Amino acid sequence: MNNREDKKSNDLFYVCSVIDYIARKTRNTRKDTVNSLGTVNIHKLYRLADVYHCENIEKVTDEFISDAAIQTGDFDNITSCDYKVPTCWEIGRVYSRLIKQVANEQKKDNINTLFEVYNSWITESIDNYNSDMYYSNPDYIFQSYKNGDML
Numbered sequence: 001m002n003n004r005e006d007k008k009s010n011d012l013f014y015v016c017s018v019i020d021y022i023a024r025k026t027r028n029t030r031k032d033t034v035n036s037l038g039t040v041n042i043h044k045l046y047r048l049a050d051v052y053h054c055e056n057i058e059k060v061t062d063e064f065i066s067d068a069a070i071q072t073g074d075f076d077n078i079t080s081c082d083y084k085v086p087t088c089w090e091i092g093r094v095y096s097r098l099i100k101q102v103a104n105e106q107k108k109d110n111i112n113t114l115f116e117v118y119n120s121w122i123t124e125s126i127d128n129y130n131s132d133m134y135y136s137n138p139d140y141i142f143q144s145y146k147n148g149d150m151l
Helices: 003-026 030-047 057-067 088-106 110-118 122-126 138-147
Strands: none
Touching: 003 030, 003 057, 003 088, 003 110, 030 057, 030 110, 030 122, 088 110, 088 122, 088 138, 110 122, 122 138
């Protein structure tokens, strides 16, 4: 992997982590968060990820929540979790790996694939922290995604 690919992977990881952070903060599903942010904000976050990464995540997320006028929802997968709650960075890693795998296989760009993945059936499984999906093997998650259901 060249440096450009490494940077794009890291930027995607950061974007997915910020999406998760915003979703938790606003009590929205990841799907609703992505759709509320929209393509303009997601592209901006991806394009400037290396800059935003140097700032406080609270400041960054507050800016995007305000810019996208994201309202507080009632989705809460944290308090219902019976086990150790994964961090936004851990969930960001799960989504970024899946998005990269799907984008590579379908020969699509990361951002279009991001919207595809977050709007698919698999988000409900990954975001259920009482299941084992979010810490499953990345290849298992990818194959399940391709299959359209858990293997």
